[in-house]
Amino acid sequence: MKQYKLVIFDWDGTVMDSVPKIVNCMHQSALACGVAPPSDEAIKNIIGLSLECAVATLFTEHKTLHSELIAGYKHQYKHLDVTPTPLFADVEQTLAALHAQGTLLAVATGKGRAGLERLLDETKLRKYFVATRSSDDALSKPAPDMLLQLLLELNVSHADALMIGDTKIDMAMAKAANVDRLGVTMGVHNALQLSGFAPIATVDSYQQLHGLLTNAAELVD
Numbered sequence: 001m002k003q004y005k006l007v008i009f010d011w012d013g014t015v016m017d018s019v020p021k022i023v024n025c026m027h028q029s030a031l032a033c034g035v036a037p038p039s040d041e042a043i044k045n046i047i048g049l050s051l052e053c054a055v056a057t058l059f060t061e062h063k064t065l066h067s068e069l070i071a072g073y074k075h076q077y078k079h080l081d082v083t084p085t086p087l088f089a090d091v092e093q094t095l096a097a098l099h100a101q102g103t104l105l106a107v108a109t110g111k112g113r114a115g116l117e118r119l120l121d122e123t124k125l126r127k128y129f130v131a132t133r134s135s136d137d138a139l140s141k142p143a144p145d146m147l148l149q150l151l152l153e154l155n156v157s158h159a160d161a162l163m164i165g166d167t168k169i170d171m172a173m174a175k176a177a178n179v180d181r182l183g184v185t186m187g188v189h190n191a192l193q194l195s196g197f198a199p200i201a202t203v204d205s206y207q208q209l210h211g212l213l214t215n216a217a218e219l220v221d
């Protein structure tokens with residue numbers, strides 16, 4: 001694998017094991033609004049979209065409740081739901097190694113800006129990222145806008161950037177931006193599901209990811 005100047009990470013299901021919390025919060029928001037909750041699978045398949053797009057996709061027959069469902073989800077996530085959201089094993093070690101070798105690191109997430117800022121501080125990972133994009137800063141994935149903005153801000157070419165994500169939405173965004181993509185299977189979609197977007201690799205752990213990306217740097221050296 002070649003060495004990339006810029007590596008961009010999705011957040012939910014890629015950096016943080018937050019998929020179970022997202023599913024539960026969406027369930028509880030629906031119940032609070034008197035709506036039948038979507039299936040776990042349906043909710044997982046919208047992870048990566050902005051919250052507004054996610055709610056619109058999941059609750060097409062309840063347009064008048066969209067604002068209430070969005071507000072309910074945010075309240076559940078921040079104040080009521082206690083589902084743990086740990087970082088995946090070896091995340092910080094991998095980010096630290098990439099940072100130490102001079103790789104630029106960024107985030108492109110469907111989370112809102114306030115939620116992302118809070119988690120960057122809570123996880124103490126902010127120091128590794130030179131730039132971030134949230135659903136408040138660009139069109140929702142799978143539109144390529146987040147990635148195109150990051151490339152422009154950091155003056156990195158398409159060929160020198162890599163997007164890492166766990167969903168088909170992440171892969172579709174990277175493909176639309178003409179950026180190489182690498183799939184991780186710890187979150188929503190498996191290797192077969194991600195393979196339709198021609199990722200350069202698919203890994204099952206950060207230990208594998210660390211080996212791929214740091215070995216590339218060693219080979220260049």
